[in-house]
Amino acid sequence: MDQEQKKICCPEFDPATLHEKTHIWNNKLFITDNVRQLFHVPVNMGKIVVKMMKQIEGAGAMPDAKDFLMLAYDPSPWKSELFMTVTKEVPGANNARLSGTFMSRVYDGPYNHVPKWIKETDEWLAKQGKKAKKYYFHYAYCPKCSKKYGHNYCVAFAQVE
Numbered sequence: 833m834d835q836e837q838k839k840i841c842c843p844e845f846d847p848a849t850l851h852e853k854t855h856i857w858n859n860k861l862f863i864t865d866n867v868r869q870l871f872h873v874p875v876n877m878g879k880i881v882v883k884m885m886k887q888i889e890g891a892g893a894m895p896d897a898k899d900f901l902m903l904a905y906d907p908s909p910w911k912s913e914l915f916m917t918v919t920k921e922v923p924g925a926n927n928a929r930l931s932g933t934f935m936s937r938v939y940d941g942p943y944n945h946v947p948k949w950i951k952e953t954d955e956w957l958a959k960q961g962k963k964a965k966k967y968y969f970h971y972a973y974c975p976k977c978s979k980k981y982g983h984n985y986c987v988a989f990a991q992v993e
Contacts, residue, residue: 841974841976841977842972842973842974842977842981843897843898844981845972845973845981845983845985847938847940847985850936850937850938850987851936851937851938852935852936852937852956853935853936854933854934854935854936855933855934855935855936855989856932856933856934857930857931857932857933857934858931859929859930859931860917860929860930860931861917861918861919861920861921861927861928861929862903862915862916862917862918862927862928862929862930863884863887863888863915863916863918863922863925863926863927863928864913864914864915864916864925864926864927864928865880865883865884865913865914865925865926866880866911866912866913866914867880867904867911867912867913867914868910868911869906869908869909869910869911869912870909870910871909872906872909872912872946874912877912877914880914881902881914884914884916884925885916887922887924887925888916888918888922888925890922891918891920891921891922891923891925892920893918893919893920893921893922894918894919895917895918895919899917900916900917901915901916901917901970902914902915902916902917902970902971903915903916903968903969903970903989904968904969904970904971905966905967905968905969915928915930915968930991932991932992933991933992934968934989934990934991934992935953935957935960935962935989935990935992936987936988936989936990937949937952937953937956937987937988937990938985938986938987938988939952939985939986939987939988940983940984940985940986941984941986942984943984943986945986946969946986949986949988950964950967950988953967953988953990957990957992962990962992962993963992963993964990964991964992965990965991965992965993966990966991967988967989967990967991968988968989968991969986969987969988969989970986970987970989971984971985971986971987972985972986972987973985
């Protein structure tokens with residue numbers, strides 16, 4: 833195994849675990865931080881992710897890899913809110929809880945396909961009599977792992993009414 837492969841950090845993702853699933857979250861615990869963006873393109877995401885991971889690890893609040901989610905919510909072209917699951921509150925971090933019904937679909941492709949994925953998810957939800965109130969997106973792999981695995985899986989989590 834070469835040095836680059838040793839740096840791979842993301843566990844292999846099985847799309848079937850989250851494709852077209854319903855999740856009921858009751859005060860699901862996260863820490864959150866803001867990422868600066870330029871027209872929805874993250875500017876300082878790497879720095880924020882490293883900071884948040886250090887906070888989680890320092891507090892001993894890291895969930896099992898299979899249970900870890902890093903969700904992004906984009907309220908504007910200039911800011912994204914990043915949410916990472918934790919097993920307990922993290923001192924010094926912005927702790928947040930999400931509650932509600934969330935329906936997920938898995939996609940595979942580049943980041944710029946998000947508007948297309950929202951449209952497809954909206955159509956899927958409509959067939960089930962549901963409508964999205966808010967969207968959160970989870971990327972299963974970091975860029976290096978995406979290259980290694982040959983996929984860029986993205987999970988759309990639609991919070992539904």
